[in-house]
Amino acid sequence: MSIWEYANPKKFMATTTPIIPWVLGIALAAMFVGLVWGLLFTPDAENFGASVKILFVHVPTALMAINAWFMMFVASLIWLIRRHHVSALAAKAAAPIGATMTLIALITGAIWGQPTWGTWWQWEPRLTSFLILFLFYLGYMALWSAIEDNDTAADLTSVLCLVGSIFALLSRYAVRFWSNGLHQDSTFSADKETHIDPSFWYPSVIAMLGFGLLFLALVLIRTNTEIRLRRADALEARQRRSA
Amino acid sequence: MIDFGKHTFHVWACYGVTVTLVAALVIQSLTQSRKAKLRLARVEAKNG
Amino acid sequence: MIALLLRDLRLAVRAGGGFGLGLAFFLIVIVLVPFGVGPDKTVLEPIAPGILWVAALLSCLLSLDRIFALDFEDGSLALLATSPLPLEAASVTKAVAHWLTTGLPLTIAAPALGVLLHMKTDAYAYLTLSLALGTPALSIIGAFGAALTVGLKRGGLLLSLLVLPLYVPTLVFGAEAVRRGAEGMDATTPFVMLAGITFGAFALLPFASGAALRVNLK
Numbered sequence: 001m002s003i004w005e006y007a008n009p010k011k012f013m014a015t016t017t018p019i020i021p022w023v024l025g026i027a028l029a030a031m032f033v034g035l036v037w038g039l040l041f042t043p044d045a046e047n048f049g050a051s052v053k054i055l056f057v058h059v060p061t062a063l064m065a066i067n068a069w070f071m072m073f074v075a076s077l078i079w080l081i082r083r084h085h086v087s088a089l090a091a092k093a094a095a096p097i098g099a100t101m102t103l104i105a106l107i108t109g110a111i112w113g114q115p116t117w118g119t120w121w122q123w124e125p126r127l128t129s130f131l132i133l134f135l136f137y138l139g140y141m142a143l144w145s146a147i148e149d150n151d152t153a154a155d156l157t158s159v160l161c162l163v164g165s166i167f168a169l170l171s172r173y174a175v176r177f178w179s180n181g182l183h184q185d186s187t188f189s190a191d192k193e194t195h196i197d198p199s200f201w202y203p204s205v206i207a208m209l210g211f212g213l214l215f216l217a218l219v220l221i222r223t224n225t226e227i228r229l230r231r232a233d234a235l236e237a238r239q240r241r242s243a
Numbered sequence: 244m245i246d247f248g249k250h251t252f253h254v255w256a257c258y259g260v261t262v263t264l265v266a267a268l269v270i271q272s273l274t275q276s277r278k279a280k281l282r283l284a285r286v287e288a289k290n291g
Numbered sequence: 292m293i294a295l296l297l298r299d300l301r302l303a304v305r306a307g308g309g310f311g312l313g314l315a316f317f318l319i320v321i322v323l324v325p326f327g328v329g330p331d332k333t334v335l336e337p338i339a340p341g342i343l344w345v346a347a348l349l350s351c352l353l354s355l356d357r358i359f360a361l362d363f364e365d366g367s368l369a370l371l372a373t374s375p376l377p378l379e380a381a382s383v384t385k386a387v388a389h390w391l392t393t394g395l396p397l398t399i400a401a402p403a404l405g406v407l408l409h410m411k412t413d414a415y416a417y418l419t420l421s422l423a424l425g426t427p428a429l430s431i432i433g434a435f436g437a438a439l440t441v442g443l444k445r446g447g448l449l450l451s452l453l454v455l456p457l458y459v460p461t462l463v464f465g466a467e468a469v470r471r472g473a474e475g476m477d478a479t480t481p482f483v484m485l486a487g488i489t490f491g492a493f494a495l496l497p498f499a500s501g502a503a504l505r506v507n508l509k
Binding site (some may be wrong): 132135136138139142143146147152155156159160162163164166167168171172173174175177178 | 447
Binding site (some may be wrong): 024028031035039051053054057072096098103104107108110111112114115147214218221222224225228229231232235236238239 | 249250253254256257258260261264265267268269272273274276279280282283286287289290
């Protein structure tokens with residue numbers, strides 16, 4: 001029994017199809033609980049007032065925006081090294097989700113910044129890095145849709161993802177160097193739980209869990225969609241040949 | 244309407260944007276999945 | 292490798308297009324800026340280094356799709372792939388040729404255009420040095436983007452979308468070096484980072500370009 005068994009598209013689909021509704025259901029439930037709790041049942045923070053409630057959506061989406069790219073990086077590596085089609089398709093499936101998460105993080109970050117910094121947009125390192133990350137997602141998706149042959153597209157997008165990862169990291173440092181930060185230090189990272197009041201911590205952890213599971217569910221759904229489309233394409237091509 | 248003082252608009256705008264975009268993404272994923280299932284079923288039926 | 296370099300250079304000069312076009316575009320962008328923001332010296336002076344860098348970057352972008360496209364169409368790229376010269380080396384050569392026909396003229400022309408933007412006198416040396424250090428990185432990164440999109444019929448726009456985000460670090464450090472130079476601050480850090488990007492890109496990206504070319508030639 002090895003994890004590579006799931007690289008077989010049939011096995012992958014047979015295993016994931018029954019669990020998708022559960023993952024999606026739990027994800028939506030956790031998001032609902034986390035967000036409603038965060039929105040309605042947390043006190044206002046001393047310095048920020050009620051605007052602190054925005055962090056319950058901003059932080060999980062920002063986290064998923066980066067994790068989605070990281071997952072695409074790993075999936076691209078697996079495709080280039082072991083050439084498992086499911087891996088390439090999973091990377092393709094993750095890109096629109098990651099792009100949406102980046103967009104949400106950007107918009108909520110800008111809205112959060114308005115009362116805090118007094119302007120809707122501030123060229124501040126992390127916000128700028130996310131804007132660049134968003135551009136990387138757009139380029140990646142554009143390259144996928146521009147190339148007709150599936151394996152060529154998988155190869156080229158994987159190479160782009162690897163190179164893009166290096167440059168995304170580099171941009172992050174460049175941008176940090178270029179402007180001095182206004183952003184909060186990462187108060188919400190899990191290891192610093194002691195710094196924040198538990199009344200903020202529980203709902204945010206539930207919301208993060210919800211967004212994480214949502215990402216998983218959507219990746220599974222979209223990967224299965226891609227596998228089915230690929231199979232339908234192959235069958236149609238075979239039909240045309242025999243006809 | 245729940246009031247968050249001077250930040251009411253910002254908070255609701257954020258949650259609104261998030262819920263809208265996430266819902267759009269989920270719905271789009273599910274529709275595409277259904278379409279792919281139908282297409283594959285049709286092709287497989289024709290192929291015997 | 293040198294033969295290939297010379298051939299590319301000759302082609303670029305004879306075809307005329309890429310060589311003069313990038314420079315002309317650079318000039319036009321610089322001339323347009325004062326029309327957009329006004330001729331006021333106090334406005335132009337502080338933004339001059341950044342505008343010059345952005346304009347140089349855009350002019351570089353203009354001729355990127357020609358790096359591989361012509362050779363791909365007439366089959367000489369496929370021929371190159373079967374030659375003893377690995378595609379990695381070929382992509383370095385192509386990038387160097389692109390730099391010699393685009394980056395180098397831009398670097399030489401930039402100080403003259405700096406005058407048009409009332410750039411501070413102290414900044415000229417920094418501008419030339421930062422462009423000389425940074426534009427090779429633009430060429431090699433661009434060659435990677437061109438290698439990715441070479442098989443596509445209308446890859447030009449996609450190429451810009453792919454390459455521009457990759458240009459961010461180079462632009463940040465390049466423009467920062469000139470800005471610091473203009474303000475009399477210490478510009479060592481951005482220069483070191485800029486050189487790091489250029490050398491790093493030349494060391495690593497040819498392998499990515501070579502892999503992309505091989506996929507496209509399959």
